[in-house]
Amino acid sequence: MASEVFSYESLVHAVAGAMGSVTAMTVFFPLDTARLRLQVDENRKAKSTPAILADIVREEGLLAPYRGWFPVICSLCCSNFVYFYCYHCLKASLLKGRQSTSSTDLITGIAAGVVNVLVTTPLWVVNTRLKLQGSKFHNADIRPTNYSGILDAFAQIIRGEGVGALWNGTFPSLLLVLNPAIQFMIYETLKRWLRREVPRELSSLEVFVIGAIAKAVSTTVTYPLQTIQSILRFGQCGTPTEKSKLLSSLRTIKSLLVNRARKHGMLGIFKGLEAKLLQTVLTAALMFLLYEKIVSLTFRVMGLGNSHLRKR
Template structure:
């Protein structure tokens, strides 16, 4: 990375880790509702209160360390791929939003293929020791990231480390949907006049775009969590790709049959809260860091960014 990319990466990692840590309990609530199909969907505070009452005060932060490790690895792989692919494709030419989107999707695919084993492990570790409403769920006994990797390979085979890859690859389209909605809202907000948007306007349309993209792709996130948890037995008579696609369709249809369409969206409230609050925190951090940097460097901040 050159200095600009290095700074972007460091800020992105710092912002991601901070936001994930602050709003980690929301992610815990979301995951419990997705995986435990017999847990009733209540408000997010009620779910968290239930978890604390049954499992202790620190239960909402169970699995924090492996998630942070996975997040840092994932961010590094994504940034490294994105900038490497960009340098190879553009070769000094000017970038465009369309090219950035294609490169972003390609980097996302590489990221999924490389880091899925880590996300499978941290899903298991986050749910270990949980009090499930569904009694069919078998408890696991992993001592940490490495032990979980070893046990999964021994008991379920190497392929189990890539459980949920199919929905994860489809979810790479999430930023594409977000980008499309963001650009559409931006055009409407400008009303045909070329003007710089205020920080508040940028944040608002960014949050709306992210919320819509998250809602549209949420059923896939639910399937992804169930597959990573590994309690769903996949059919093995077809090829891997057929088997993965069948598992995705089976889980979606099964969830709808048992809980209706809303069953696919269990935990969405916690996910949207986390998404919007994370965006707000990242935006606030960015504004504060940018302002402090300009101040330290003795440069007057451009008015267009306000």
């Protein structure tokens, strides 16, 4: 087990995943800004993604779509490093040289996701606050914040809301480990199908397309919970009063979903999905493309050629 946990191959996958995700998110960051604004600001009228971005630029300035880029990139880098490292360590431990299956990919993805959520949720809470700070909201009930940076945001949240506030949205986040788990299961399954006759490197177009398909399916299935996760991380939904944290979390999620559906109809819980799909599908497709190229190049430089393909 120790050899898999501290293997060089796991480190290569983790670094490649982090580098690919950071680059892809930077390219498509404005699309994520539009998605988050639609999820959190209930009174903002749902429009097409270009229209939302045009409104944000007109109201808040040209650089507004990139507000909060640095904390998001820091969080994403740490999160994907942890996820890819855990995913490949666990997968190597389970398979021990055998061919992977869809069920193995799903189980490994869920386990890696749980570790990732517990370790990196505080970073995502802080970056959500920083990304929305200074925004012009259409909902007058939202309280403005004044953080000078990542460390100041941590300090203010702990001082004003308690340490537990750094893990706001953890329960829906744990449910949302299904998102990357489903994504990786579909991605790896499609990859095995395309390489069913002989191990080979997939073309850039093949990687891009199957990465987009995998993310589109996983995002659509889990989107309502992603909306609740964003609202909870923003910290504007009130403090639960029940003694049982699990029961409190379940009731909070149910309440937020029901209230949103009552205000905006059933489609209200999917508000911002178009922006999310546009952003996340393109980002995931580009991320997988860069990830595969970095891994392939690294193993080729190490002199392993295509031998690593048989382990996947």
